[in-house]
Amino acid sequence: MFNPGKDTVPDTEENRQICRKYCTICENYKHHSLDQYQPGELFCARGTSSATSMKEIGCFCPACELFAKHHIRGGYCCVRR
Ligand code: SF4
Ligand code: SF4
Numbered sequence: 732m733f734n735p736g737k738d739t740v741p742d743t744e745e746n747r748q749i750c751r752k753y754c755t756i757c758e759n760y761k762h763h764s765l766d767q768y769q770p771g772e773l774f775c776a777r778g779t780s781s782a783t784s785m786k787e788i789g790c791f792c793p794a795c796e797l798f799a800k801h802h803i804r805g806g807y808c809c810v811r812r
Pocket of ligand 1: 750751754772774775791792795796798808
């Protein structure tokens with residue numbers, strides 16, 4: 732399906748390191764202990780978290796360089812992609 736708002740984010744160690752600067756310190760991540768669920772990081776490349784019933788609080792994705800580079804929209808990549 733054509734989806735102009737998204738393009739592919741490579742699942743690389745470099746990108747995981749970038750992600751850690753944002754996801755691991757955001758309220759959503761801490762509140763829902765997303766480090767305890769798979770995948771624990773780089774949700775924009777690896778898919779949504781397996782954690783359920785998340786409230787959406789304080790996503791930092793819009794500040795992340797991968798967000799702009801890959802034209803990601805909306806944020807909350809751990810909840811919905
Ligand atoms: S856009 Fe969000 S999920 Fe993707 S690397 Fe950046 S902070 Fe992590
Ligand atoms: S995708 Fe957004 S809401 Fe989810 S952990 Fe990363 S910064 Fe937080």
